[in-house]
Amino acid sequence: MNESLRAVDSWWQAVLSGFARTGSPTVPALLLLGIVAAAVVLSIPRATWRWFGLYVTFVHELGHAFTALITGRYIHGLKIGLDHSGQLVSSGRRGFSATWSGFWGYPAPAVVGAALVWSVSAGWAGAAASIGALILLVALIFLRNFTGIVVALLSAAIAQSLVMFADPVTVSYVILALGIALGVGSVRDFFKVAAVHTRRRNQLASSDAFILARSTGVPSFIWLTGFAGVIAGSATISGWLLWGLLAA
Secondary structure (H helix, E strand, O other): OOHHHHHHHHHHHHHHHHHOOOOOOOOHHHHHHHHHHHHHHOOHHHHHHHHHHHHHHHHHHHHHEEEHOOOOOEEEEEEEEOOOOEEEEEOOOOOHHHHHHOOOOOOOOHHHHHHHHHHHOOOOOOHHHHHHHHHHHHHHHHHHHHHHHHHHHHHHHHHHHHHOOHHHHHHHHHHHHHHHHHHHHHHHHHHHHHHHHHHHHHHHHHHHHHHHHHHOOOOOHHHHHHHOOOOOOHHHHOOOOEEEEHOO
């Protein structure tokens, strides 16, 4: 028992250590290009997207879950499929809460990506890793399938290993790459859902924009425009922050 308590205490101290603020790193142009390239490699080729896309889907569903919780909805369960499908089951009042939580799926990875880039520019990359690990572990309460549980545990383990074993500069670079990759993944998923509305209309039932249109009467293209606006805004903020790191 004592060994278990010591192990838990060591882990918790490692979590807390991540909240120590570090300096904002200066990123040489060549290194920044390498970080962007690494992010693109995670998000574009099918071989890597097959696996990284599961994490992007997880963030997508967590976007639904977080906004559902803050608007008073009850989360019954969350599932992630190996085909990058996701499902969040929640209940509560119809109207604003259902619409608000339904919107924040596709934009969530871009918003989280911008937040991660900001955390690096502000010297809080370690805190971002620790907070991310804790959120992923709390999400286990809602997960209802094996794939989702594995994605959560593996992602949390990687995030916490960074804080425990990597130096602050390495943590900053990894968090920076992850933030950019989430942004790229969000853009990729947006084009995928846009294609559902233009070329693969037999899959409309899986589209958040279609579901929102059916429940609110507001046309799908309005919701798609909203997704695109948030994603583009997040990308602009990320780009501005990256320029600041480059110029620092």
